Amino acid sequence: MGVADGYRTRVGVLVENPLYGLLAFVGLYLVADLILKLGGIELELAGVKVLGGFEPLNSFLSKVISGLLRGLIIGLTGIGLSMTYSILGFANFAHGDFITVGAFIGTVTSYIVAGVIGAATYDIGTLALLKIQATQLGLAITGGWVAFAAIVLGLVVAGAGTVGVVLVVDRLAFKPIRDRSSVALLITSIGVALVVRYLANFIWGIEKFTTSSPLDVWEFSVTLSSGDVTVNAHDLTLLVLAVSLMLGVHVLLQTSKLGKAMRAMADNKDLARVTGIPTERVIRFTWVLGGSLTGVAGYTWVLWRGTFGWFDGWLFLLLVFAAVILGGIGSIYGAMAGGLVIGLARDLSTVFIPSALAKASAFALMIVVLVVKPSGLFAGRTTA
């Protein structure tokens, strides 16, 4: 009886929601395809390749690592976006450009420190406008104490500087319309995004800047039969930094008074006010926390990829939104988990489809998750 019942309910699910069957089929197909590809087996049906192919193990592992690192940056950025949504009540389209702010401010700081204390052959203007490559400055975290100090200072200033910019933006743009509808705030944020983005364009130009070449950075390789899997010191910096910042946010929100007040306000703004929680101070702290995480994320992006341009933060915001929505908008743990899922999906999709479509696959995955769980992975857990 148990078997028959189980069979009936299983079939019942498929009849009620044929999409689940399709999703399961696609999932199984992709897994089978991956296994065959890793084994180098190709299956053909009537001369058409249907399954398998060739994906070297080292290339696959590199994609996993790259996806994880990308996911950490997305998650780090997503925390701020999610908090802005739950505490201030709007989707902040300027958030991507805060990544840009962090990336540029941090890199400029690193350039100036390395260029002035170190080589001293470049004038400040050249350094501040990022007109030279960091390889000429030896700017790698393992490139001696000056380079190390330059990068650490870059990280600090990326966080602090972004906080400054974000607070000014809040004062000028968002505070005067705090009580307006979320749509008014959202549209304002699009305007802020344009202003910030084109200011970056105006100052640093439309060319992407390039920092260290991978040669300068200490790296660690594992040799497999199919080739090497490499992790460098900047990847590790990003990993350690992102994980510790996420843990820090968790501890802050769960144990500190202000963190609890943030969760309380995300939960119920009206009650927070009648309870005597200073809502403006909580909002300011939300910007400080979100801004610093986002600025640091922008700088770690530069460390990781070695290049950045004025438009990249905006493009990156799409992935961040996907991650935050997938995780359950408003939940910071959802943002972290969603970031990892989206990052991995973005990089692993290149196993199956051309890399030009990688971003699209991340959005496809987001849609799939929302079909199965419409309110996201961590739904209903507002900032907690």
Next chain:
Amino acid sequence: MSTETGAASGAATEIDRWSESLLQVRNLDAGYGDLQILTDVDLDVRDGEYVTIVGPNGAGKSTVMKSVFGLTSHMGGTVTFDDSDITGMPPDEIIYEGLGYVPQNNNIFDSLSVRENLEMGAYILDEVPEDALAEVFERFPILEERQDQTAGTMSGGQQQMLAMGRALMLSPEMLLLDEPSAGLAPDLVDEMFEKVDEINDAGTSILMVEQNAKEALRRCDRGYVLVDGKNRYEDSGTALLDDEQVRRDFLGG
């Protein structure tokens, strides 16, 4: 008709007697945005007194509470609490004056633990006041038992206890309770009224709005009947219960 106007003007002449009262509401006009709900409302709560506001749906009972606590648009009149003018003061300042407010709905932080809810109640203090916390736990033992539980997963009655506990964390001189029995099962309603009595007996003045008018009037010191945003009757709870007119019009016979 004549009885009503008589009662209203009677109330007006009595106001001098209340000049010493803890909470004084005088000629209050208030509403939301441009919409005026309250007209010329007068209300007093003396130190240690237990006062209820009853009246038909839409009479503006909750609006009186919200107006005292600075949550509506102020349009005229004054609110004085403990000799300081709190007219139009925002809630996050009023809380410092020793006035606590328990809203009718959404009156706890669902995603926070019970203990965190209570801690938020004392946010304006530097430290969580251990004596007040112990007192709240003594009054509502269930809260101590469940202090690590997520507040939103508790039953309606327990949530209402938590909401009151939260407001008591600052040991306020006076508590504004907006329909504490709303949505509770009948046996819990009695327990809730018992708790309110206990809080009042411990010296906290109470201003309460209640749907459950008969029970509220039986227990309180004094009651106001509010109709269409205006004072209609004001008397001791038992006198209002005995008043033919009030019984027929507002208490369902």
